Amino acid sequence: MAESRLLRGEDYNTHFDPDIYIKTYYTDLEDTVDGGLIPFILKGMYDVFKAGDVKGKRLLDIGTGPIPHSVIPAVPFVQDIYLTEFSTVNRKYLNDALFGSGKQDYSNIFKFFTNLSDKSQPWTKLSDDLKDKVRGIFPCDLLQDDIFKGSYFPLFDVITSCFCTDASLPDVETYGKVAKEISKYLKIGGHLVIAGTLDVTYYFVGEQKFYGLDISADKVKSCWKDAGFSIYNWNHMKGPEVLDNTDFGGAYVMHCIKEF
Numbered sequence: 001m002a003e004s005r006l007l008r009g010e011d012y013n014t015h016f017d018p019d020i021y022i023k024t025y026y027t028d029l030e031d032t033v034d035g036g037l038i039p040f041i042l043k044g045m046y047d048v049f050k051a052g053d054v055k056g057k058r059l060l061d062i063g064t065g066p067i068p069h070s071v072i073p074a075v076p077f078v079q080d081i082y083l084t085e086f087s088t089v090n091r092k093y094l095n096d097a098l099f100g101s102g103k104q105d106y107s108n109i110f111k112f113f114t115n116l117s118d119k120s121q122p123w124t125k126l127s128d129d130l131k132d133k134v135r136g137i138f139p140c141d142l143l144q145d146d147i148f149k150g151s152y153f154p155l156f157d158v159i160t161s162c163f164c165t166d167a168s169l170p171d172v173e174t175y176g177k178v179a180k181e182i183s184k185y186l187k188i189g190g191h192l193v194i195a196g197t198l199d200v201t202y203y204f205v206g207e208q209k210f211y212g213l214d215i216s217a218d219k220v221k222s223c224w225k226d227a228g229f230s231i232y233n234w235n236h237m238k239g240p241e242v243l244d245n246t247d248f249g250g251a252y253v254m255h256c257i258k259e260f
């Protein structure tokens with residue numbers, strides 16, 4: 001049964017179907033390399049990493065969900081990858097897909113990236129390299145004081161995150177506070193690569209309607225600047241006129257460097 005309220009928080013354990021989410025948003029990428037939200041995000045994240053300057057030993061991904069695309073472009077440039085996710089269901093899905101008997105192999109996502117980089121490399125090599133570097137899939141709740149719920153992490157060289165802040169944070173004020181919390185996990189001079197939607201209020205997963213944070217580009221930028229970051233690159237896409245599953249007004253991929 002579809003809920004009439006906007007779903008959020010614990011609903012990710014009960015109403016979010018990872019297979020439907022991936023089928024809706026992350027398949028059929030081949031025909032839309034030059035257009036569409038997900039190709040824009042994947043290409044934008046790839047562009048941040050491709051020169052090899054964004055690198056380091058440890059990478060933290062915040063709110064990986066059921067799909068690890070946000071760390072795939074970084075795989076050649078880091079050694080240890082820590083995935084984090086709010087929902088138990090998504091953590092299990094991700095674990096089964098990467099290390100267990102899950103049917104999901106993310107092949108079209110890996111192929112998207114190998115097509116952008118080295119077409120001679122089989123997509124399975126990138127997949128194997130990712131699996132070799134993932135050090136765990138940890139709980140995460142951006143709305144708690146202790147974001148990682150007791151997991152101890154050393155400082156990271158790179159933090160990535162995609163569609164997590166805009167799905168989980170209730171307002172701009174909280175966004176600002178959470179940006180400051182996330183910043184504590186990054187080294188000075190470290191890189192933050194974050195992607196998301198702007199001016200959104202909902203997105204569908206099947207019949208289930210999930211909450212989105214209605215935040216402008218200027219507010220996103222000012223929250224991260226106030227949290228100690230300088231913005232190195234901002235890649236922006238305007239939302240389409242006609243929308244099927246979500247009402248986003250725009251999307252971005254932002255690369256910031258931690259100054260203080």
Ligand SMILES: C[S@@+](CC[C@H](N)C(=O)[O-])C[C@H]1O[C@@H](n2cnc3c(N)ncnc32)[C@H](O)[C@@H]1O
Pocket residue numbers: 008009012062063064065066067070085086087090140141142143161162163164167168
């Ligand atoms: C739209 S999904 C994004 C998943 C994936 N990163 C992607 O790019 O497709 C939103 C994610 O935010 C997570 N989430 C929801 N509430 C959260 C919270 N309070 N703290 C951290 N993450 C949360 C959900 O579990 C879900 O994985």
